[in-house]
Amino acid sequence: MRKVYLDHAATTPAHPKVVEAMMPYFTGKFGNPSSLHDMGREAKDAVEKARGETAALIGARPEEILFTSSGAESNNFALKGLAQAYSQKGKHIIVSQIEHFSILHPAKTLEKSGFAVTYLETDKEGLVDPGDVEKAITKDTILVSVMHANNEIGTIEPIEEIAKITREKGVLFHTDAVASVGWVPVDVKALGVDALSLSGHQFYGPKGAAALFLRKGIRIKPLLEGGIQEDGRRAGTENVPAVVGLGKAAELAAAELPRRATYVSSLRDRLQRGLLEKIDHVVVNGHPTRRLPHNLNVSMWYVEGESMLLFLNMEGVSVSSGSACTSRSLKASHVLVCIGTDAAVANGTLLMTLGTGNTADDIDYVIEKLPPIVQRLREMSPLYEDMIKKEKVR
Amino acid sequence: MEQYSSKVMEHFAHPHNVGEIENADGVGTVGNPVCGDVMRLYIKVDNNVITDAKFKTFGCGAAIATSSMVTDLVRGKNIDEALKISNQAVAEALGGLPKVKMHCSVLAEEALKSALDDYYKKKGVPSPVKLPQESGHEHEME
Numbered sequence: 001m002r003k004v005y006l007d008h009a010a011t012t013p014a015h016p017k018v019v020e021a022m023m024p025y026f027t028g029k030f031g032n033p034s035s036l037h038d039m040g041r042e043a044k045d046a047v048e049k050a051r052g053e054t055a056a057l058i059g060a061r062p063e064e065i066l067f068t069s070s071g072a073e074s075n076n077f078a079l080k081g082l083a084q085a086y087s088q089k090g091k092h093i094i095v096s097q098i099e100h101f102s103i104l105h106p107a108k109t110l111e112k113s114g115f116a117v118t119y120l121e122t123d124k125e126g127l128v129d130p131g132d133v134e135k136a137i138t139k140d141t142i143l144v145s146v147m148h149a150n151n152e153i154g155t156i157e158p159i160e161e162i163a164k165i166t167r168e169k170g171v172l173f174h175t176d177a178v179a180s181v182g183w184v185p186v187d188v189k190a191l192g193v194d195a196l197s198l199s200g201h202q203f204y205g206p207k208g209a210a211a212l213f214l215r216k217g218i219r220i221k222p223l224l225e226g227g228i229q230e231d232g233r234r235a236g237t238e239n240v241p242a243v244v245g246l247g248k249a250a251e252l253a254a255a256e257l258p259r260r261a262t263y264v265s266s267l268r269d270r271l272q273r274g275l276l277e278k279i280d281h282v283v284v285n286g287h288p289t290r291r292l293p294h295n296l297n298v299s300m301w302y303v304e305g306e307s308m309l310l311f312l313n314m315e316g317v318s319v320s321s322g323s324a325c326t327s328r329s330l331k332a333s334h335v336l337v338c339i340g341t342d343a344a345v346a347n348g349t350l351l352m353t354l355g356t357g358n359t360a361d362d363i364d365y366v367i368e369k370l371p372p373i374v375q376r377l378r379e380m381s382p383l384y385e386d387m388i389k390k391e392k393v394r
Numbered sequence: 395m396e397q398y399s400s401k402v403m404e405h406f407a408h409p410h411n412v413g414e415i416e417n418a419d420g421v422g423t424v425g426n427p428v429c430g431d432v433m434r435l436y437i438k439v440d441n442n443v444i445t446d447a448k449f450k451t452f453g454c455g456a457a458i459a460t461s462s463m464v465t466d467l468v469r470g471k472n473i474d475e476a477l478k479i480s481n482q483a484v485a486e487a488l489g490g491l492p493k494v495k496m497h498c499s500v501l502a503e504e505a506l507k508s509a510l511d512d513y514y515k516k517k518g519v520p521s522p523v524k525l526p527q528e529s530g531h532e533h534e535m536e
Contacts, residue, residue, distance in 0.1 A: 302452065303452065304430055304431065304452055304453050304454055304457070305454075306454035306455055307406070307453065307454055307455055307457075307458060310403075310406060310455045311407075314407065332428070332430070343427070343428040344427030344428055347427065347428075347430040379412075380409070380412050380450055380451060380452075380458065381432075381450060381451070381452040382423060382432050382433070382434040382450040382451065382452055383427055383432060383452045384452075385414070385434075385450055
């Protein structure tokens with residue numbers, strides 16, 4: 001059976017060159033970067049090389065890159081670490097309602113410890129209005145966090161415009177770029193952000209290595225204390241092989257990015273066209289043009305997402321029904337609710353995220369397999385039955 | 395999330411008794427599309443015995459599997475026996491359900507009770523069925 005992996009927003013495979021670069025650091029070059037002997041030096045050099053490669057991908061300086069274990073850690077670090085470091089200046093934070101839970105939950109936690117948080121709405125396509133950011137900023141505001149691209153609907157936010165406002169107002173600006181780095185050009189200077197999260201396994205790096213860009217001169221309170229690593233800002237022995245892998249993935253992404261984006265977006269467009277042609281009562285969520293090249297988020301009316309996912313899985317096709325944590329909560333995705341998708345329709349949503357390993361044949365296979373699944377489930381659906389009966393009355 | 399049992403996957407992939415019954419003696423619809431599942435159960439009753447049961451369900455794998463199982467369990471039972479079918483019985487017959495999906499078995503029990511209640515109403519007889527006030531359809535927090 002054909003295997004088609006369309007869940008690259010969940011994770012990507014590590015690139016063979018990434019794995020190759022990592023291998024020596026498990027065995028022969030296993031030293032601890034904090035050790036003063038040659039073995040330590042060798043590991044330290046590898047970590048610093050990776051820091052340079054990661055910085056280069058986003059137009060940062062090496063010393064502005066802090067390695068972390070995951071995108072979630074980078075986001076927690078940015079929100080809690082910056083809020084606490086600047087709490088004597090003010091206690092108000094602004095985030096959007098469509099942020100990842102690794103921003104929203106720390107925001108809730110900060111609220112419990114005396115911070116005030118404003119949760120900005122978006123429009124129907126998932127865009128935050130920079131004007132809303134400006135209006136929400138008060139004398140007490142210290143931090144704004146708006147994601148670069150949404151991980152579910154793929155909408156790319158007007159980060160440059162928001163950064164202009166935060167700079168004028170003297171407010172820190174963090175962006176969660178976990179979904180976008182490696183897929184669209186990200187340059188911290190052009191974006192004008194003070195902090196940015198990225199994660200290696202989103203763009204063919206290994207799991208377990210991510211980074212927080214922190215513009216030079218900005219303070220942050222560590223989440224993890226008790227070590228000198230990362231300039232004393234994140235204690236814990238570095239995950240050297242994974243960090244080396246992240247560096248390699250960054251180097252490859254920098255070289256291949258335009259080609260990758262063009263390739264996956266043409267396949268995504270083919271998939272979207274094919275599905276819209278063959279399935280009725282279907283909507284594409286997100287922004288028609290300002291979106292990630294590998295993202296397709298579609299809602300099929302009258303059917304439920306998990307059952308589509310399970311049937312696709314039986315055909316060898318891996319997709320997601322919204323974000324994995326969202327499906328565990330048994331609630332319609334907070335992102336789809338925010339953009340005004342009817343909650344019943346939101347439950348019929350599939351998130352398909354493409355990668356460089358997908359082919360046109362893979363896409364055509366999915367276009368062939370999904371419509372009969374939707375039809376079969378609709379024939380089983382009381383909502384579809386009611387709709388057909390209403391149509392007949394009309 | 396816990397994985398589904400092979401029995402659940404079997405009933406999900408090849409559900410029994412899908413469809414409608416024309417001129418059914420009882421029909422019950424429970425659930426809410428906002429919560430992600432709606433079950434509609436049709437029953438045919440002959441001499442106090444449920445001779446046929448069919449369903450239509452909008453929902454996840456567990457919702458479809460519990461619908462399939464409850465229609466299997468209820469066929470051939472008399473009404474008193476049918477009223478005793480609990481959500482646990484449905485879940486057990488499926489080899490268990492992941493914890494977060496237990497509400498689907500509750501929904502299956504409620505769909506059956508609602509169809510039986512409808513049966514009494516259609517007959518013009520006071521219904522002995524105790525319908526739950528509010529569906530036991532509580533959600534886990536994310």
